[in-house]
Amino acid sequence: MNDDIKNPAAPPTEAVLEVRGVRRAFKRPHGEPLVVLESVNLNLHKGEIIGLLGRSGSGKSTLLRIVAGLIRASEGEVIYRGQPLHGAAEGISMVFQSFALFPWLTVLQNVEAGLEAQGVPADEMRELALRAIDLIGLDGFANAYPRELSGGMRQRVGFARALVVNPSILLMDEPFSALDVLTAETLRTDFLDLWIENKLPIQAVLLVTHNIEEAVFMCDRILVFSANPGRVVAEIKVPFKHPRNRLDPRFRQLVDDIYSRMTVRAATGKATVLSIGERLPEVSTNLMAGLIETLASETYKGRADMPALAQALALEVDELFPLAESLQMLGYAELESGDVHLTPLGQQFALADTQVRKIGFAKQMLTRIPLAAHIKNVLDERPGHRAPAVRFLSELEDYLSDSAAEQTLSAVTMWGRYAELFIYDDAAEAFSLDMPEAETT
Numbered sequence: 172m173n174d175d176i177k178n179p180a181a182p183p184t185e186a187v188l189e190v191r192g193v194r195r196a197f198k199r200p201h202g203e204p205l206v207v208l209e210s211v212n213l214n215l216h217k218g219e220i221i222g223l224l225g226r227s228g229s230g231k232s233t234l235l236r237i238v239a240g241l242i243r244a245s246e247g248e249v250i251y252r253g254q255p256l257h258g259a260a261e262g263i264s265m266v267f268q269s270f271a272l273f274p275w276l277t278v279l280q281n282v283e284a285g286l287e288a289q290g291v292p293a294d295e296m297r298e299l300a301l302r303a304i305d306l307i308g309l310d311g312f313a314n315a316y317p318r319e320l321s322g323g324m325r326q327r328v329g330f331a332r333a334l335v336v337n338p339s340i341l342l343m344d345e346p347f348s349a350l351d352v353l354t355a356e357t358l359r360t361d362f363l364d365l366w367i368e369n370k371l372p373i374q375a376v377l378l379v380t381h382n383i384e385e386a387v388f389m390c391d392r393i394l395v396f397s398a399n400p401g402r403v404v405a406e407i408k409v410p411f412k413h414p415r416n417r418l419d420p421r422f423r424q425l426v427d428d429i430y431s432r433m434t435v436r437a438a439t440g441k442a443t444v445l446s447i448g449e450r451l452p453e454v455s456t457n458l459m460a461g462l463i464e465t466l467a468s469e470t471y472k473g474r475a476d477m478p479a480l481a482q483a484l485a486l487e488v489d490e491l492f493p494l495a496e497s498l499q500m501l502g503y504a505e506l507e508s509g510d511v512h513l514t515p516l517g518q519q520f521a522l523a524d525t526q527v528r529k530i531g532f533a534k535q536m537l538t539r540i541p542l543a544a545h546i547k548n549v550l551d552e553r554p555g556h557r558a559p560a561v562r563f564l565s566e567l568e569d570y571l572s573d574s575a576a577e578q579t580l581s582a583v584t585m586w587g588r589y590a591e592l593f594i595y596d597d598a599a600e601a602f603s604l605d606m607p608e609a610e611t612t
């Protein structure tokens with residue numbers, strides 16, 4: 172075993188890949204371009220698994236696609252083997268979140284498909300594919316079709332297809348997140364075993380994830396990504412040897428620290444300077460009320476440690492963060508050094524009855540969420556007190572991607588409905604005020 176490389180305490184060796192000053196913007200039909208990545212720098216060293224940890228929409232997949240040479244950076248460059256990367260490069264391969272297998276091909280043919288572009292002779296192709304299939308624990312399944320396989324086995328095919336080309340760099344975009352908890356853990360451990368035992372051709376791995384524990388479990392270094400635009404805001408070394416124990420107090424402490432770093436960002440971020448185009452987390456008011464009540468309970472007395480809370484509520488980072496953030500946006504809670512705590516307003520909410528809650532919620536929306544105030548103003552001013560949703564959607568699309576714009580409008584719709592601020596007519600796809608007499612004119 173190559174202990175000098177795969178020992179986290181060892182000094183980093185040469186960079187096998189460098190991302191330098193990468194910026195990526197997407198053109199929008201109207202308004203400003205959407206800047207998804209800004210000034211991203213990172214180095215991948217030989218023997219390292221690097222984690223890119225960030226919230227949904229922070230540009231992780233976009234960065235991975237740039238590193239894979241699938242799309243271009245607007246500025247900056249990727250240096251691979253000492254040369255700027257142009258287009259897909261030999262030696263860099265990728266495992267995706269969804270398996271993207273050809274359903275009409277067998278496992279063997281799916282894996283061979285990874286080699287076809289390279290013009291390898293048929294018998295050699297077969298041999299390489301079978302070797303990759305064996306390596307990743309799929310022996311006996313070469314002639315099976317994807318539909319006959321479980322999710323975990325399908326993802327193994329995804330790994331085999333990425334490995335068959337003998338890559339030196341493996342990019343992984345949330346490869347475990349579509350799998351159930353146990354299957355994901357088995358595959359992570361199997362992958363790590365191969366990696367530690369030097370059975371993989373790979374020199375370095377770049378793993379995208381939104382799962383803090385997964386990053387601490389697998390990576391030697393973790394880069395924390397912020398959103399809007401995505402950039403690296405923290406770099407954390409993971410000093411533990413494999414195999415790692417999730418229950419080890421030092422492991423827990425590091426998970427805790429990363430939560431802190433991610434909440435510091437959220438707290439010093441833009442909570443006070445929201446604009447109409449601010450992305451809203453698509454979180455239901457039921458969940459928000461539930462979290463406020465939980466925090467106010469005897470167990471938490473208004474304050475909870477985020478990792479402990481996530482564990483107690485069986486929520487993933489990607490579920491707890493948006494939820495806590497929505498409370499922060501509305502002024503019911505604050506996020507600070509890995510904790511979430513209720514504000515006096517949050518405490519009041521917990522004690523209030525439904526009607527008082529709704530009135531308070533409407534007030535918070537109008538004062539703290541400019542989009543809600545904007546929709547309300549437009550409806551107030553219009554003679555029929557009605558406006559089509561598409562009007563607000565196209566405004567949001569000037570600031571956000573199409574999917575983020577839709578999520579944001581959906582969030583404000585749910586919240587506004589609860590607060591009885593405005594009505595949304597699903598069939599007509601229009602907002603209106605609750606003024607039946609005005610509507611009949």
Ligand SMILES: Nc1ncnc2c1ncn2[C@@H]1O[C@H](COP(=O)(O)OP(=O)(O)OP(=O)(O)O)[C@@H](O)[C@H]1O
Binds near residue numbers: 197381
């Ligand atoms: N081709 C594109 N055109 C316009 N916008 C895009 C395009 N690709 C990505 N985006 C936008 O860029 C932002 C970042 O997307 P990306 O998929 O990189 O995020 P992510 O961090 O991988 O998110 P997730 O955790 O949800 O996978 C999003 O707002 C997305 O809608």
Ligand SMILES: [Mg+2]
Binds near residue numbers: 231232233344
């Ligand atoms: Mg992604």
